Amino acid sequence: MIDFNGKMAVSARDLTYRFDKITALDNISLDVPSGIIMGLIGPDGVGKSTLLSLITGSRALQNSGTLQVLGGDMRDKSHRNNVCPKIAYMPQGLGKNLYFTLTVEENLQFFARLFGHDAAERRRRIDRLTRSTGLYPFLDRPAGKLSGGMKQKLGLCCALIHDPDLLVLDEPTTGVDPLARRQFWDLIDNIRAEQPQMSVMVATAYMDEAQRFQWLVAMDEGKILTTGTPEEILTRTGKKDLDAAFIQLLPESKRSGHRDIELPPLDADEKDISIEAEGLTKRFGSFTAVDHVSFRIRRGEIFGFLGSNGCGKTTTMRMLTGLLPATEGEARLFGKPISGDTMEVRKNLGYMTQLFSLYNELTVRQNLKLYARLYGIPEADVKSKVEAMIARFELNNVADTLPKDLPLGIKQRLSLAAAVIHDPQILILDEPTSGVDPVARDSFWELIIELSRRDKVTIFITTHFMNEAERCDRISLMHAGKSLACDSPAELVAKRQAPTLESAFISCLEEAEAARNTGTSPEPEAEKIILPEPEKSESHAAKTNHFFSFQRFYSCFWRENLELLRDPIRLTLALFGALLLMVVMGFGISMDVEDLSFAVLDNDHSQLSNNYALNIAGSRYFIEKPPVKDYADIDRRMRNGELSMVVELPPDFGKMLERGESPEIGVWVDGSMPSRAETINGYIEAMHNQWLEKLRKESGHETSGDVDIEVRYRYNPDVRSLPAMVPAVIPVLLMMIPAILAALAVVREKEMGSIINLYVTPLTRLEFLLGKQMPYVLFSMLSALFLVAMAVALFDVPIKGSLPLLLISLALYCMVSTGFGLLASSVTRSQIAVIFLTMLATILPATQLCGLINPVDTQSGLARLIGEIYPTTHMLLISRGIFNKALNISDLQAPFIMLVVTIPVIITLGTVLQKKQED
Amino acid sequence: MKNKFSQSLRNIFYLGVKELLGLWRDPMMLILILYSFTIGIYVGAKAQPDSLTKASIAIVDEDRSQLTNRICDSFMPPMFLKPQIIERPEIDSGMDKGKYTFVVVFPTNFEKDILKGETPEVQINVDATRMAQAFTGAGYIQTIISQEISKFAHKNGIPDAQAQIVKRNRFNPNLTQSWFSAAVQLINNISMLAIILTGAALIRERECGTLEHLLVLPLRSFEIMVSKIWAMALVVLATAGISQLVVIEWIMGVPAEGSRLLFMTGLAMYLFAVTSLGIFLACIAQNMPQLGILLILVLLPMEMLSGGSTPLESMPPLIQKVMQISPTTQFVSFSQALLYRGAGIDVVWKEMLALFAIGSVLFWYSWLRFKRSVA
Structure with a gap:
């Protein structure tokens, strides 16, 4: 091994890393000198990417072995924090760490802000980097619309924006055409000429590229096969090119x-x-x-x-x-x-796409069987055909594994097998x-x-x-x-x-x-001077606050904001959706029960019994249906839902009343919907009493034992559902929609891979989450304003209390509900799961446990507990208090404090549960 | 021809099996499904108290007589919390803070006036923002007061009020709220799950690129769509069926009146409609976040206005009419008739027919959208 300058950029001892069944790194010891460009070569799935992600700190170390990077232990959190800004990482996959809806300029601005440069410095750096990479003419183009080669160049610019000491590139040229590849490596050479002290580590599958590196590490099955300069490796193996040399290095069994x-x-x-x-x-x-x-x-x-x-x-x-x-x-x-x-x-026709269209949830054998059947191979032949394919494509060892655990090379063989299974x-x-x-x-x-x-x-x-x-x-x-x-x-x-x-x-x-x-070439030749002088950023790095930096937070906020604004469909849906739902719920949820169908079973047919029935039919609550004949008729007509109530008047009803006796009136109520039955019971009771009183007055009887009950419905004298409902619907809606928006914002980054920026930049979890949350808080407040305006203008529900207090509370509440989404996102990985989880965790509690219809203190057990601590409960109290009761801050102290306290609790929980490293 | 048909069936079957295996390998989804059909149903059903429970009441008693004392004592748990005796000036602040939902005020000389045959005035203050409790509670309080007074008057030789009313609540004699809420909760979870599962399965396949690959195979878009529908509908049908039998009927002891087989048949028709709706939403949404919001926008009104949470007849006539085309409204009406009132096919055939018709239209329209979105 050649000693370059004695200093080591990376030094690993007995490093082992395991995934469930597979050992990715098997007891590796390795020293990488600093200031060189090192190539990591080897077949797929031998642990190259795992090693690189450990070095950058994006993946957490497991128990065995030590890893020193840039002179410190990567297990040590404070060292990781210190060293993070000095490492730049470009993960595998075209533009995995980029944001595709953002332009080239905006992507670069985001990363530059994360590393604490001021506006002038950012401009200088971005201009220089993009001029030298030929991206300058495309500053306004969204990253998703760039070609593969340009995406990789942009990724590189983003990585280089903060003058790293260690640049880690994981298969940077995979899927890039030869011309773009050549330009990419020229660029790297230029950068290294400018900054000789920078170490570069590259994993690659192209052996012709490996030829350019100063020092190579060949890996297989989690072990290091050999290290040395390309020339040394060629001499050692006696081969002419690295492709052949690498094959020569493999163990006999693989090469056979x-x-x-x-x-x-x-x-x-x-x-x-x-x-x-x-x-x-x-x-x-x-x-x-x-x-x-x-x-x-x-x-x-x-x-x-x-x-x-x-x-x-x-x-x-x-x-x-x-x-x-x-x-x-x-x-x-x-x-x-x-x-x-x-x-x-x-x-x-057999077709194999770039993405290897395999079902990751099916095993290799199940995938083949599915394709065999879909291609119409007769059922009798499916099994033999699949087994033949497994044998021919040498998939025996992996036949019952899921494709997602397989190295690329094997996936590709499986894909080909699936594409040719039908000859x-x-x-x-x-x-x-x-x-x-x-x-x-x-x-x-x-x-x-x-x-x-x-x-x-x-x-x-x-x-x-x-x-x-x-x-x-x-x-x-x-x-x-x-x-x-x-x-x-x-x-x-x-x-x-x-x-x-x-x-x-x-x-x-x-x-x-x-x-x-x-004339103008779209990717002009590189200028000579590449990087800005590093000294300025050194001082920045030294000042970096590891806990919270406003600028990093702002960078996250600004980026999320841009992304949100680029998806106007989502915004419009969310905003008008809330208004639509308010209309629906405001008019739809009504406790007023009217137009109830009823019928009479009159066994008396006297004037009085007639009069009794007329009294009910005359009210606005009931509609009379044709009278019932007998009990069987009652049963049938109530069962099919035609009648909600039946009044049975006994024989001699009139005569008994005239004699001063007490006849019994039977009332059958459809109890299938208890709240409605309850209301019917109340109505009929009231009407019965009224009728009796009227009767007594008419007959000149003494009206003693009577009491005049005056019911005063406070805060809502007309007893309309709307004034009670509308102020309550606002908190319910502002729980569900912001939560789901915020939750998806985070989980989407997990699915798309850009979450890696949280792992490898100085960004802290708190900055990341708050930055992601804030745009949704602002957006939710906008939608809160609309909702309040609609309550007043459309529903005619006046705000009796203080509007500023209401808005402040709603702002706090929006922070809580978006925080809720962040919390849900910290425990899920897939978008489907997070949608489902957020809906389960918001719809039921917000609509049923928080006092929308029944007060919380009437519930018991788990429902009561959830109701007591769920933030919607408190916002409901505040909202109804201000809208209906004209309460001020001193009356609303308790719920207000609860709201304020919930914010740090939820955000802390979400931050703690969110991971800063992959594991 | 026959061969083509059997190959088509085979494609639909095996693509569906693939969906089932995929779901089986997603532990988070399994946990959430399990939760929503067990604990989710239980908590949701028990959350709503039986009509009036633990209503907080305060009494301003300026009479302090035997009669007012007796009335006070008759406000008893579980309907009422023990009444608080307060003074007149405390009414406003107590009600503002939400301490009392009801405050009853007896004036001085209340008992004397009754005995004299005069008509004294009782005031009941109700916090009308407390929705359900306010409206039913006020009725109860009036009845209790009148009953106590007439008992008192009767004892003191004043003639009793004539004609008694005897109320019987059919299908749910004690008006136990959880009997009702359990089914509502079940239906809500069925709708939510069926739409999310099919919609998300389609979007995920599109985002992963496997959908495009399927289109290169000798498959029809119809087969791809139907496979998702049957697989997801089956999952929901099975879990919902078990939930109805085990969680609702057995553990919670809610009686189900009608035929279970008929219920499952109706449920299958409902699932046909809502899974088609899921496909439709997935064709409109361009990505998962959009699907997420669309889901809320569609699910919430469908659930809230279905007649499941509040009676359909109290909604504005226009909404009532519009909601008739929602499959959830039809299914709620079907389930209420069947589960609560023990109705048979002779009654619910209308809803079943409507479900089938709505399902067919949704299916057909979704298929058109789906065909266009993949072409």
């Missing part, structure tokens, strides 16, 4: 099946055409994605499709598979045009080898060649690897929707008089680019 790829000559009938495209064109609005592309592919041919990111390769494939209709031109499979019913065509005659493969290691790629190609030459399957494949392109019978070079050239690889190299296919390709691209934009 591997041999150099040979492509037997194609024996094809020129007239037997499988795939044919003629002037195929696709336009999206004014943008032409594919521009008059034509080709003819013979049966059994391997046809390669090469081109820069976003040049229309995938669109072409989607048209060939029938997923997208062509705007112009025609594609034919086996001479049949792809249009209308493509069912027969699809049966002969298709055409196989369409969209970048099937992106991010896959050399050994796995070679064995994949063996399968492809076997399918082509032995089974005569026509193969249409896109790739970024030049050594793969060389294995194709013919390749088509695509750029900006046009096919530039189409020939066999050897012919193409010869035509352009280039040394390799890659340089032929790049020269072809550059020529096309120049022809297209006469």
